[in-house]
Amino acid sequence: MFVSGLELWQWMNQAKTEAIAYDIPLAEIHWLLQELAGLDRLALRLESFKDLPKIELKLSLSELAQLWQRRLQERVPVQYLTGVAHWRNFSLKVTPAVLIPRPETELLIDLAVEAVNSYGVNPKSHWVDLGTGSGAIAIGLACALPNASVYAVDCSSEALAVARLNAENLGFGSRINFYQGLWWEPLAFLKGQVSGMVSNPPYIPSSTVLTLQPEVVRHEPHLALDGGFDGLECIRHLVETAPDYLESGGVWLVEMMAGQAEAVADMLQSHGSYGKVQIFSDLAGVDRFALAYRR
Numbered sequence: 001m002f003v004s005g006l007e008l009w010q011w012m013n014q015a016k017t018e019a020i021a022y023d024i025p026l027a028e029i030h031w032l033l034q035e036l037a038g039l040d041r042l043a044l045r046l047e048s049f050k051d052l053p054k055i056e057l058k059l060s061l062s063e064l065a066q067l068w069q070r071r072l073q074e075r076v077p078v079q080y081l082t083g084v085a086h087w088r089n090f091s092l093k094v095t096p097a098v099l100i101p102r103p104e105t106e107l108l109i110d111l112a113v114e115a116v117n118s119y120g121v122n123p124k125s126h127w128v129d130l131g132t133g134s135g136a137i138a139i140g141l142a143c144a145l146p147n148a149s150v151y152a153v154d155c156s157s158e159a160l161a162v163a164r165l166n167a168e169n170l171g172f173g174s175r176i177n178f179y180q181g182l183w184w185e186p187l188a189f190l191k192g193q194v195s196g197m198v199s200n201p202p203y204i205p206s207s208t209v210l211t212l213q214p215e216v217v218r219h220e221p222h223l224a225l226d227g228g229f230d231g232l233e234c235i236r237h238l239v240e241t242a243p244d245y246l247e248s249g250g251v252w253l254v255e256m257m258a259g260q261a262e263a264v265a266d267m268l269q270s271h272g273s274y275g276k277v278q279i280f281s282d283l284a285g286v287d288r289f290a291l292a293y294r295r
């Protein structure tokens with residue numbers, strides 16, 4: 001469907017006024033137009049598209065306006081409206097069955113690579129992403145560790161379908177093995193052989209989930225968010241179960257919520273199977289990642 005640059009520019013200006021009124025970042029209008037009108041960031045910033053005689057849209061202008069109303073009225077995250085989330089160097093398909101991968105989670109891949117480079121963790125062997133959601137971490141690992149076999153697990157079959165599609169679309173279909181099940185359960189055949197476990201599990205206390213911003217609480221899967229009464233139930237389970245699967249020297253690496261670092265470090269230290277427990281912060285300086293090595 002085609003619209004003139006002027007029509008689209010007028011729509012954009014109207015949308016900007018509404019975004020301000022609804023306290024939604026103006027950048028989201030650009031994201032929407034990048035995905036749906038194929039405009040690049042510079043053209044959007046300079047508004048140079050205004051003079052184009054025609055622009056191809058993936059939908060009609062009235063459908064675009066309806067989509068935008070869903071953003072404003074229903075607080076649907078823009079990534080679910082476009083069906084795309086950008087994470088590291090990947091464009092990932094996302095649906096409401098999967099958590100929208102967050103920028104801070106990108107650091108898990110850098111920490112895994114750092115563990116391989118600095119501590120001699122075996123890059124060729126088996127790496128697992130537990131609670132894969134959109135497949136972001138598994139795909140990030142497959143890309144960063146080209147000799148590794150990657151295993152991705154999720155209990156949600158709908159999430160796994162999205163993750164599989166993302167892996168196929170990005171050329172990692174043959175590098176990642178997908179399993180439906182609870183955490184390590186489908187991976188019994190890897191006991192004692194895993195070089196790295198990476199996970200961004202649900203870690204928000206149940207009582208906090210309902211207080212999150214409407215975009216999250218109304219639209220993202222609660223299965224991906226709810227970490228039980230203290231938020232640490234899944235992490236506790238991963239601390240308990242991983243030693244049976246990790247090889248000696250294998251890395252245990254998890255994302256957690258602000259404020260959980262001390263409790264997670266204590267769990268790892270007191271377990272007895274882990275050494276070199278470390279906490280890493282995100283780009284805002286908040287402690288968000290725990291890493292340890294299987295003794």
Ligand SMILES: C[S@@+](CC[C@H](N)C(=O)[O-])C[C@H]1O[C@@H](n2cnc3c(N)ncnc32)[C@H](O)[C@@H]1O
Nearest residue numbers: 101131132133154155156182183200201202224
């Ligand atoms: C916070 S999301 C992380 C998704 C993705 N890895 C990311 O970082 O964007 C947690 C994921 O764990 C999955 N999950 C929750 N409980 C699980 C369980 N018991 N076993 C396996 N996966 C589980 C959810 O379905 C969800 O996809």
